[in-house]
Amino acid sequence: QVQLVESGGGLVQAGGSLRLSCAASGQSFSSDALGWFRQAPGKEREFVATINWSGGTTVYSDSVKGRFTISRDHAKNTVYLQMNGLKPDDTAVYYCAKSLYSNEFTGSPKNYLHWGQGTQVTVSS
Numbered sequence: 634q635v636q637l638v639e640s641g642g643g644l645v646q647a648g649g650s651l652r653l654s655c656a657a658s659g660q661s662f663s664s665d666a667l668g669w670f671r672q673a674p675g676k677e678r679e680f681v682a683t684i685n686w687s688g689g690t691t692v693y694s695d696s697v698k699g700r701f702t703i704s705r706d707h708a709k710n711t712v713y714l715q716m717n718g719l720k721p722d723d724t725a726v727y728y729c730a731k732s733l734y735s736n737e738f739t740g741s742p743k744n745y746l747h748w749g750q751g752t753q754v755t756v757s758s
């Protein structure tokens with residue numbers, strides 16, 4: 634059974650950093666694109682970042698570009714999200730997801746089949 638487990642969330646002050654991890658189990662995801670999404674209270678889930686199967690191509694939402702970095706470790710079957718310069722608007726539950734495709738650059742949630750349970754990130758002002 635495919636399982637994605639996020640970790641690394643927490644409470645941080647504005648301007649601080651966090652690194653989220655998402656460990657995949659149940660199958661190898663080395664040929665799949667992986668993504669990060671977030672959902673704030675009362676808002677729809679939104680795309681944050683995606684990385685293609687090889688790790689050679691990444692795409693970011695405009696709201697996090699230049700502050701967040703997505704990466705993956707094939708050997709560990711893990712995807713990461715390094716978040717720097719955090720702002721209160723970044724407060725949300727963050728989810729990792731496995732795409733149906735090897736390359737996924739649209740950030741559309743419908744292109745992602747498996748989802749983790751989410752990890753809370755809270756940024757205080």
